[in-house]
Every structure is written in structure tokens, then in C-alpha cells.
Amino acid sequence: MSKDKKNQVSRRQFLNYTLTGVGGFMAAGMLAPMVRFAIDPVLQPDEGGEFVSAKISEEDITTEPKRVAFNVEQVDAWYESTVEKVAWVYKQEDGSIIALDPTCTHLGCFVGWNDNENYPEHFYCPCHDGLYTKDGVNVPNTPPTAPLAVYEHKIENGILYLGKAIPREEA
Amino acid sequence: MKWKRQDMQQYLKSKEYIDTAIVPLLPFSMEGNDEDLLSLTYQHEVMDVFTERLEKEYKGRIFRFPTYSYLATSKIEDEVERLNGYYEQLKTQPFQFVFYLTFDAKWKKHEKNLEGQLLWLPILKDGDIHQEETKKVILDQNEQITDLIRAYWSET
Numbered sequence: 001m002s003k004d005k006k007n008q009v010s011r012r013q014f015l016n017y018t019l020t021g022v023g024g025f026m027a028a029g030m031l032a033p034m035v036r037f038a039i040d041p042v043l044q045p046d047e048g049g050e051f052v053s054a055k056i057s058e059e060d061i062t063t064e065p066k067r068v069a070f071n072v073e074q075v076d077a078w079y080e081s082t083v084e085k086v087a088w089v090y091k092q093e094d095g096s097i098i099a100l101d102p103t104c105t106h107l108g109c110f111v112g113w114n115d116n117e118n119y120p121e122h123f124y125c126p127c128h129d130g131l132y133t134k135d136g137v138n139v140p141n142t143p144p145t146a147p148l149a150v151y152e153h154k155i156e157n158g159i160l161y162l163g164k165a166i167p168r169e170e171a
Numbered sequence: 172m173k174w175k176r177q178d179m180q181q182y183l184k185s186k187e188y189i190d191t192a193i194v195p196l197l198p199f200s201m202e203g204n205d206e207d208l209l210s211l212t213y214q215h216e217v218m219d220v221f222t223e224r225l226e227k228e229y230k231g232r233i234f235r236f237p238t239y240s241y242l243a244t245s246k247i248e249d250e251v252e253r254l255n256g257y258y259e260q261l262k263t264q265p266f267q268f269v270f271y272l273t274f275d276a277k278w279k280k281h282e283k284n285l286e287g288q289l290l291w292l293p294i295l296k297d298g299d300i301h302q303e304e305t306k307k308v309i310l311d312q313n314e315q316i317t318d319l320i321r322a323y324w325s326e327t
Contacts, residue, residue, distance in 0.1 A: 104231060106188075106231055107181070107185060107188055107189070107230060107231025107232070108230040108231045109228065109229050109230055109231040109232060110227075110228040110229075125231075126229070126321055126324075127188070127229055127231040127232035128188055128231065128232065143188075
């Protein structure tokens, strides 16, 4: 019988509510860090390999592929070393820059641009006559089965920086 | 390809494409005067850089084998014989071209008794491999050797 509005919440109910509330907070306080640790790798920004200066300024890049060499610190399971990497860099028709990894997707020789008179305006692999068009896509019926990988790149202070080479699937 | 398990795995799968073997030839000695010893180690370093580069750019067709070491004092006729034994081994695989790379002029005289192609490179007796000048020389020689190897390739 509730004649009085003051008695709408009984003492027992009040205690139940407060204890659940406080207990809930405590449980959440304990769980939150655990959950964070569990999904921590997801929250880390993807470093995507460090970017290294290709020592070429943006203005020097033309629509003609140019060979640039740059050094990358590489850590293997057993030793650390400085490795020279090579990229073919040029501006695409829309003005954006592209940096191709010269490693032939067949067996890993370095391809050259426009250096075989039989295949002008192509990337040519001297080992087994692999061919790629200017955008690095492999020409059918030549040994390679995938396009040349593309380096991640960015421009900082007008200088080109290159990152990891990202393989591409067959077009 | 290098003399490594991972590369060998790839080689075994694509033997028919890797038809060129490169074997560096380097003399070994510890008894000479200081100058000789410096020169030997310097030549070893240059050879390393040299073949490393060659292998890197033509990985899919060139197999770089471990260095063939011999005593600087041993009779070259004996070494020719031993090296021909190496050649027999290589020829059990589908290698079409076998190149020996050396800075040691002794081999040159016995070239005709040697199976495979001898590529003899003259080199400075001593130097600093990290110097810009030396680098330039090495790169230039490297280019000439690759041109030569490619010329052999295009004949077939």
C-alpha cells in the first residue's frame, strides 16, 4: 500500500540499484584496459615501412621513366644491412607520380625502360624477354604473370620519398 | 640466385630459366708480406660487391656459386684440373653458360685448358672499396661484364 510518494522506492530496491551501479562501474574499470590490450594491434597506426628519400625533387620527375637508386636499412633474421633499391619514377598522364619496382615478377631480374630496340616504350627484362607496358602491366604471352610492384610514395618539401613496394595482382 | 636454401628452392622449380653459372676464383694465402695480404682481402671484397650486384640484377638467370678458393702458391695446372671437376658438376644441371670471374692473371695463360668461360678483370692492387672513385670503377666494370654476358645470351 503506497499512500505516500516517498515510499515508491523501497530501501531494498534502493540498495540493489546502487550496488549494481557501483559494481558495474568497477567491472567496467577492470575490463576496459583488458579489452584495450586485446585489440591493441588494431589500434596501432600502420607504419607501412619507413619512407626513404629518393633524392630526387618533384620537378625533376618527367613523364619519361627515370631510374633512381635509394638506400634502405633492412633487418633480416640474422643481420642488418643497407640495401640499395631501385625504382623507375615518372609522372603519369594525370600528373600523379608513380614509382615502379624494377624487379621482374617472373624470377626477379631488373627490368630496363626503353633499352631494347625491339620493344620501344616498354619495360624489358633482359633475362627471359619479359615485357611490361609503361604502367608496369605485364604483356600477355611473355614470362611474367603479374604487373610490376608499385612503391608507396609521398612528397615532402618537394622531395620524393619512397616506402614499401606493393605487389599488384594480374590485371 | 645465390648459394642459399631459399634460392635453391626457387632454382629447383625453374631450372630451365637459370642457365648461367658464375663462379668467382680467389687465391688464398697468409704467408705473403703485409702488402700482399691487404691486396688479397681487398680483392675478396671487390669480388663480393661485384658478384652481389651481378646476381641482384640478373637473379632470374644467373646462379652465383660460392667462391672457388685456392692456395696462391699452388700450381695452376692442378687448379685447372680441379676446376674442370667443378665444371663437370655444374654440367649435371641445365647450365648453358659457365663463367669464372677472377682478378688473378695466372688463369689467363691456361684459359684454353679450362672448360667454361674465363672472365679476367684487371684491378687495382689495393684500395678502399668505400671511396667514390673506387665505386665508380667497380660500377663501370660491372656494366661491361653484364654487357658481355648479355652478348653471350643473345647469341643463342
